[in-house]
Amino acid sequence: EAQVTQNPRYLITVTGKKLTVTCSQNMNHEYMSWYRQDPGLGLRQIYYSMNVEVTDKGDVPEGYKVSRKEKRNFPLILESPSPNQTSLYFCASSWGTSGETQYFGPGTRLLVL
Amino acid sequence: AQRVTQPEKLLSVFKGAPVELKCNYSYSGSPELFWYVQYSRQRLQLLLRHISRESIKGFTADLNKGETSFHLKKPFAQEEDSAMYYCALPGGRGANSKLTFGKGITLSVRP
Numbered sequence: 001e002a003q004v005t006q007n008p009r010y011l012i013t014v015t016g017k018k019l020t021v022t023c024s025q026n027m028n029h030e031y032m033s034w035y036r037q038d039p040g041l042g043l044r045q046i047y048y049s050m051n052v053e054v055t056d057k058g059d060v061p062e063g064y065k066v067s068r069k070e071k072r073n074f075p076l077i078l079e080s081p082s083p084n085q086t087s088l089y090f091c092a093s094s095w096g097t098s099g100e101t102q103y104f105g106p107g108t109r110l111l112v113l
Numbered sequence: 114a115q116r117v118t119q120p121e122k123l124l125s126v127f128k129g130a131p132v133e134l135k136c137n138y139s140y141s142g143s144p145e146l147f148w149y150v151q152y153s154r155q156r157l158q159l160l161l162r163h164i165s166r167e168s169i170k171g172f173t174a175d176l177n178k179g180e181t182s183f184h185l186k187k188p189f190a191q192e193e194d195s196a197m198y199y200c201a202l203p204g205g206r207g208a209n210s211k212l213t214f215g216k217g218i219t220l221s222v223r224p
Contacts, residue, residue, distance in 0.1 A: 031210070033212065035214075040122070040216065041216060042119075042199060042214050042215060042216035042217040043157075043199060043214040043217070044214070045211055045212055045213070045214075048210065048211065048212070050210060056210075056211075058211055059211070059213070090156070090157065092157075097203065097210045098203035098204055098210045098211060098212035099145050099203040099210075101147075101159045101162065102147075102149070102157075102159070102201075102212065104156045104157040104158065105156060106156050107156060
């Protein structure tokens with residue numbers, strides 16, 4: 001089944017403890033991206049990747065890192081999480097660019113204490 | 114800079130009433146616009162895109178370049194249409210390939 005998967009789905013952590021949220025797609029998509037969803041602010045893009053080893057900042061990249069070593073995987077790294085990073089995170093992928101239909105993962109709900 | 118504005122946060126209608134979810138954009142160039150929908154406890158999914166000019170689940174959206182709008186419309190709302198709706202604007206090809214979403218609007222359809 002073609003899909004985008006994220007792990008973990010739920011995570012509670014403490015300030016400063018490094019964490020990684022994984023994202024994987026099995027559709028051979030070139031474009032992958034991360035978003036956070038917050039009440040009243042909608043979806044905001046954190047980082048995106050046009051292909052392997054090609055990443056760029058979205059609108060809210062501060063406090064996040066990403067890597068794209070393989071086409072299928074695009075992990076989101078929080079080196080030192082803070083409470084303002086408590087949010088619902090979505091990974092998405094598509095053919096080519098942001099102008100193609102995005103396929104979203106199920107979301108990861110993160111709480112930073 | 115590209116921008117998407119969804120001016121309303123919530124729209125509540127009765128079943129059978131017409132629905133219009135507003136979306137305005139700012140973009141220098143020929144835009145491609147999308148509507149995504151998120152039903153309760155589900156992942157976001159594409160509802161429709163303007164270049165396909167199709168009707169999905171009874172929804173349509175027309176790109177109005179003069180008014181820089183891409184409003185989503187449905188003549189008769191159903192309870193199953195209750196969801197969060199996002200308008201989205203891609204940044205185009207090449208290096209500028211951000212994807213900008215509006216803040217979203219919650220549609221509530223009452224029986």
